[in-house]
Amino acid sequence: MYDGSIIAPRSRGPGGGAATATSPTSTSSRHVGTSHETWPDRYAPQSLGDVCGHKAQIAKLQLWLGGWNSNLKSDFTRPGKDGMGTFRAVMISGPPGIGKTATARLCAAAAGFTPVEFNASDARSKRMVDIQVNTSNMALDRWTVRAASTSTVGVASADRTCVIMDEVDGMSSGDRGGAAALAERIRSTKVPIICIANDRGAQNLKPLISASYNMVFSRPDTFAVRSRVLSILYRERVTVPVHVVEQLIQGAQSDVRQVLNILQMWTVLKHGMGTEEGRSAVATLERRPVMNPFGATHQLLGSRTSGTSSMDMLEADIDLYFHDPAMVPLFVQENYLKTTPDRLHAVVGPRKVVEHLELMDKAARSLSDADIVDAKIHGSTQYWSLLPVHAVQSTVNPASLVRGNGLGYTGPTAVSFPQWLGHNTRQIKLSRQLAEVQAKMRPSTAVDGAEFRLWYVPGTLPHLVRSLVMDGARGIDSTIRFLEQYNLSREDWDAIVDVGVGDNASAIVLKKIPTSVKTSFTKRYNSRTHRVRSRKAAARSDLPGPPAHDKLYPDLEEIHSVSVELCMVAVGFHYAVQSDDDMLDDGDDRDANTPGSDAFILPPRIAAVAARGGGVRSGRGRADRGHTARGRVARGRAPRRGG
Numbered sequence: 001m002y003d004g005s006i007i008a009p010r011s012r013g014p015g016g017g018a019a020t021a022t023s024p025t026s027t028s029s030r031h032v033g034t035s036h037e038t039w040p041d042r043y044a045p046q047s048l049g050d051v052c053g054h055k056a057q058i059a060k061l062q063l064w065l066g067g068w069n070s071n072l073k074s075d076f077t078r079p080g081k082d083g084m085g086t087f088r089a090v091m092i093s094g095p096p097g098i099g100k101t102a103t104a105r106l107c108a109a110a111a112g113f114t115p116v117e118f119n120a121s122d123a124r125s126k127r128m129v130d131i132q133v134n135t136s137n138m139a140l141d142r143w144t145v146r147a148a149s150t151s152t153v154g155v156a157s158a159d160r161t162c163v164i165m166d167e168v169d170g171m172s173s174g175d176r177g178g179a180a181a182l183a184e185r186i187r188s189t190k191v192p193i194i195c196i197a198n199d200r201g202a203q204n205l206k207p208l209i210s211a212s213y214n215m216v217f218s219r220p221d222t223f224a225v226r227s228r229v230l231s232i233l234y235r236e237r238v239t240v241p242v243h244v245v246e247q248l249i250q251g252a253q254s255d256v257r258q259v260l261n262i263l264q265m266w267t268v269l270k271h272g273m274g275t276e277e278g279r280s281a282v283a284t285l286e287r288r289p290v291m292n293p294f295g296a297t298h299q300l301l302g303s304r305t306s307g308t309s310s311m312d313m314l315e316a317d318i319d320l321y322f323h324d325p326a327m328v329p330l331f332v333q334e335n336y337l338k339t340t341p342d343r344l345h346a347v348v349g350p351r352k353v354v355e356h357l358e359l360m361d362k363a364a365r366s367l368s369d370a371d372i373v374d375a376k377i378h379g380s381t382q383y384w385s386l387l388p389v390h391a392v393q394s395t396v397n398p399a400s401l402v403r404g405n406g407l408g409y410t411g412p413t414a415v416s417f418p419q420w421l422g423h424n425t426r427q428i429k430l431s432r433q434l435a436e437v438q439a440k441m442r443p444s445t446a447v448d449g450a451e452f453r454l455w456y457v458p459g460t461l462p463h464l465v466r467s468l469v470m471d472g473a474r475g476i477d478s479t480i481r482f483l484e485q486y487n488l489s490r491e492d493w494d495a496i497v498d499v500g501v502g503d504n505a506s507a508i509v510l511k512k513i514p515t516s517v518k519t520s521f522t523k524r525y526n527s528r529t530h531r532v533r534s535r536k537a538a539a540r541s542d543l544p545g546p547p548a549h550d551k552l553y554p555d556l557e558e559i560h561s562v563s564v565e566l567c568m569v570a571v572g573f574h575y576a577v578q579s580d581d582d583m584l585d586d587g588d589d590r591d592a593n594t595p596g597s598d599a600f601i602l603p604p605r606i607a608a609v610a611a612r613g614g615g616v617r618s619g620r621g622r623a624d625r626g627h628t629a630r631g632r633v634a635r636g637r638a639p640r641r642g643g
């Protein structure tokens, strides 16, 4: 339903549509209605008067561009009245669609410069910027040193050019260093450079920020944008009520480009927009907040006022998961114990504690189940269609159980970054190190990775540290001898100490060994030559496996209480046990001998049984939660399944 109010800028009387002083030429020269241009392009501001808002910024830009020549003469030593005289570049930042590019273009033109634009679609990696800087036959150099009059791409460059680097924060991961190269360029440029970015805080912009004058563009107010939009609607002969336009502008947060796009789309589809349509268009806008995992976690775990139907909530929560399916579940898992659940609202007394624990328990189970699903998704099966199930189990369900007040923005209950990522990295590192150690010790160990970790490593550790702790420097020689006996190196010493748990945790152990002893241990080890085995851990997968038969597996869950993380280390290895022949082939004649009578705790030789194959469960380091999690060792690195 249209209420028919046609609002033409002229009908508002003189002075009414202040910000829309469209130049008559730009209006009359336009062919209205049939072109396939989008409205934002068709109605791109043709003069600075067309730009809504940004008046102060425009004035500053013009002043800076106007003073360019004299600043260049004084070699950018005089700050001038506005303090901009020392800058060879300006960094414009602000949200999208508010006229940054248009303003930069128009300001440059108004000051007598020819704007030359590079934007995100141009290659602007460090390499490209370097090439442009170095070989002088490419774009940027042409313009910044005013060489010839035509560039390789055939754009005539006037004597006075102004380089506009649009969307410089698009110089992201792929072309790291691009911003630094540009900053370098800015320090010596002979023409003004205007950089434009959406997010001034972006990490990769640091070098640019320090090299240029910072100018923040904020969203123009609804009023300024409204008159511009209404005048465009008038020219398009489209009828849209004023309040709908206002609603749209507010919904789009003054993103003029988006407002124009939406209006054009509605015009094409429906020849206009009424109150209802306007509302639903705004609703689609509001659905689209850009949210990081921190925000999503706040929404998921924060208290909710009822009112929305549970179906809507389910959908909304699944949406939150899909903001970042890799990170949001980890955030939920990291933070789900910090709330005071809404569900406990009516419960009092000791019951409250019990019920709280029950809720936590249910949530934890759901997270565990989610890990099983996750293994199906990221493992060898790649069942991506299970993502919604994962969404419910990893995020929606736990959140629905424990959501409530308590999650802060700062302080101890603030939403924190998932520690799982750090644990995971550490676990991968430890696995790798331990695999190396195991490969070297294979002549005297015939077990799979889990066995090796569970029996040999704790058995070896005392021999590596005891004499250093007890005898200090006098213990060094015996320690080195032990290392040699097992083909281990000084780095392997670190690796084994690294995986210690409980009383043997590396922090505790290393504290007991004086620094001077550690130093001379390293020195003395390095001063000698040592035997090393040549077989690399990497070659282990080529080794023949034992014959398949019914196998016993250690139930790794039982030892979860010891250390989940380290069990994970253990289950990282499922590989073949070397046959005795293999060991002899290695040319190691000392293989099966243990050093001395005192020492080596030989594991029960269940190795032959437990050696190879699937069925060993793996998990994810939730040591701090004390509950079992299964399924994932690492994303993109499914547990190796043998035989």
Ligand SMILES: Nc1ncnc2c1ncn2[C@@H]1O[C@H](COP(=O)(O)OP(=O)(O)O)[C@@H](O)[C@H]1O
Binding pocket: 039, 040, 041, 043, 044, 045, 050, 051, 052, 053, 095, 096, 097, 098, 099, 100, 101, 102, 103, 220, 228, 255, 256, 257, 260
């Ligand atoms: N402040 C504004 N005044 C008038 N038109 C605008 C304004 N901001 C955006 N627009 C419209 O949106 C289009 C895109 O603007 P642009 O300058 O590219 O935005 P940004 O660079 O900030 O993303 C312009 O062509 C113009 O039609």
Ligand SMILES: [Mg+2]
Binding pocket: 097, 100, 101, 102, 166, 167, 196
């Ligand atoms: Mg732009």
